[in-house]
Amino acid sequence: MCFSARRAERIVKPDRTSYAAQYRGRMSTREYDLIVIGAGPVGENVADRAVQGGLSVVIVESELVGGECSYWACMPSKALLRAGAALRAARDVDGACQAVTGSVDVAAALRRRDGMVHDWNDLSQVQWLQSAGIDLVRGHGRITGEREVTVEDADGGRTELVARHAVAVCTGSAALLPDIPGLKDAAPWTSRDATGVREVPASLAILGGGVVGAEMATLYASFGCAVTLIARSGLLGSVDPFAGEAVAAALAEAGADVRTGVGVERVARAGGEVVLTLSDGAEVRAAEVLVATGRVPRTGELGLDAVGLADGDWLEVDDTMRVRGVNWLYAVGDVNHRALLTHQGKYQARAAGDVIAARATGAAVDDAPWGAHVATADHSAVPQVVFSDPEVAAVGHTETSARAAGLSIRVLDQDLSAIAGSSTHADHYRGTARAIVDDDRRVLVGATFVGPDVAELLHAATIAIVGEVPIDRLWHAVPSYPTISEVWLRWLEAYGR
Structure with missing residues (x-):
């Protein structure tokens, strides 16, 4: 219901x-x-x-x-996002990129969504x-x-x-509709409208930098839509900051206009477009506006x-x-x-x-x-994937939440591009993986992955956190070579015996 x-x-x-x-x-x-x-x-x-x-x-x-x-969230959004992700992956592998001659076929992507x-x-x-x-x-x-x-x-x-x-x-x-003057009368989109779209607008303004905002900005940029993302508090505030920064940078590279640290003061629909007045006095115009500022x-x-x-x-x-x-x-x-x-x-x-x-x-x-x-x-081991570009996958504590909980922690950061498996995956792989270790118990309490296809790395971390697997035992869970899962070995080496 x-x-x-x-x-x-x-x-x-x-x-x-x-x-x-x-x-x-x-x-x-x-x-x-x-x-x-x-x-x-x-x-x-x-x-x-x-x-x-x-x-x-x-x-x-x-x-x-x-x-x-x-019908309106997980399945259609991921079906729509996949075309752009596959295209980006092909363009990052020599031998495949030469075969890629066009952009996302929007009509075909929408047909795939309809089937889903x-x-x-x-x-x-x-x-x-x-x-x-x-x-x-x-x-x-x-x-x-x-x-x-x-x-x-x-x-x-x-x-x-x-x-x-x-x-x-x-x-x-x-979807939460924030109390912004003129917003309701401007007939804003919610996530349902964004995933159920029949005709892609020439431009789209997105309010909110959470999961929906990041994913829909990634999607519509891949469709060739002019995207403006407005996020007062930055992107993906529930995970470690480096994840949101990576997504913001990738969106900017894709041509999106990412504006953080500003809010929307008022909204009006006039002359076939939506006009948003921002808190810094700037004005944004778009064919449609998507509200992605929370849930009720x-x-x-x-x-x-x-x-x-x-x-x-x-x-x-x-x-x-x-x-x-x-x-x-x-x-x-x-x-x-x-x-x-x-x-x-x-x-x-x-x-x-x-x-x-x-x-x-x-x-x-x-x-x-x-x-x-x-x-x-739900209290301590909630896994989540953001299907943005790059993907973000996280479970358990962030550095901030772990310190707030009074844990004595070590933070282990690994550049995923330095792992052998990433070089076979893509020619220009960019990504980061962070592990949060409770030093007193010597167990993993949090993990964040940022990079292409990192969603499939997440469950191993979830198991380690939920199972409270000691660091000493993880040495005997040997990752296959050459895979990106070798990040586990690099974390262990950084932590030491």
Whole structure:
């Protein structure tokens, strides 16, 4: 179930004093062990694990089964970005670069995107739900009482769902529209518009230097669009600074206009273009403006006030994803604000689905093997990849966060171009890898990689951090030659025995 940020702004809360009672006589009632609101990857995984645990489950969705990631975020954005990345890689290898005679074929890239999202048709996802034994009710779900969800479909029909054990909110997040004078009236793009584009504009202004801003700037520059990226606090502020600096430099080389340290004072659409007035007095003109300044929870119009919570708020949960203060309500994925990443949401979902089934059947949650019923990785070992040029992959602590946590650390930086494997990968490989080692425990607590195709290096670091593998043992995990994974050997040599 998804709501747009613009729709959320227009919410007028109805009188829900007797909402369920008012319509009870005009709607069907169905009972399940678990009701899941939101059929994105997170909701699907909660439902699937609960069904495997022996529960009956229904999932509620107002848009497309498969959710944001499948149709407007992870999958289409990465499909679109791949053409430019492949072209850049070919141009950096002698023997391949001679065969590259043109630029990205935008129409072909958009066709590939359409195939990735099945032309925004969710039939295959619906068939998967059926095969997994999960029921589907389409429509807008609203919590109307304890373990009770009322669903209104597009035709005004209503279905009352009652849960014997639990309700799980898996509705995700939406783009934040900042309060900038004139911005709303200028009809700004969100990430959905950027990944669902049919005609690429001649120019695009992007507000925000986070993951969405960096990736969309990379994408649209590869499409030949004139890109202006405006980031008040610089690029990729959640990772070590050298990563954002490398991406900013690459964007500038690609022809993008990267402006950091300035904000937008006001926006107006006039004469077929958007005019942005910046805090330094400069003016930026573009055919379209994309807002990529953050996310808000899709919890508006969800009926949370029926159970003593506030509609539109993030939902605070414990490590089993249960909402604090409401023992039958769970919030999984973006809505709990722990880690706004699809893979972390799916990780939480597996834990939540298992724990809901365990509690429903009277199993001992705390005795589950390998902590299956809790999601603790969100606290210290969250891996993330930014599919910009160059790629950025990071997990665990940055230098700043490690020092703030009071850890005694050593920072190991390695120029990836000095590794033999990088010379076979590209003729002019540029990249950096940083390891953060907790000196007291002699274990890795953070890693950041910047460079072409470094995403595939990340999971090894994630395993080392989560497993708390001692430095002395890592000497015996021998990297293959010649690969870029030899960075592990260089880190160990720099650290010493």
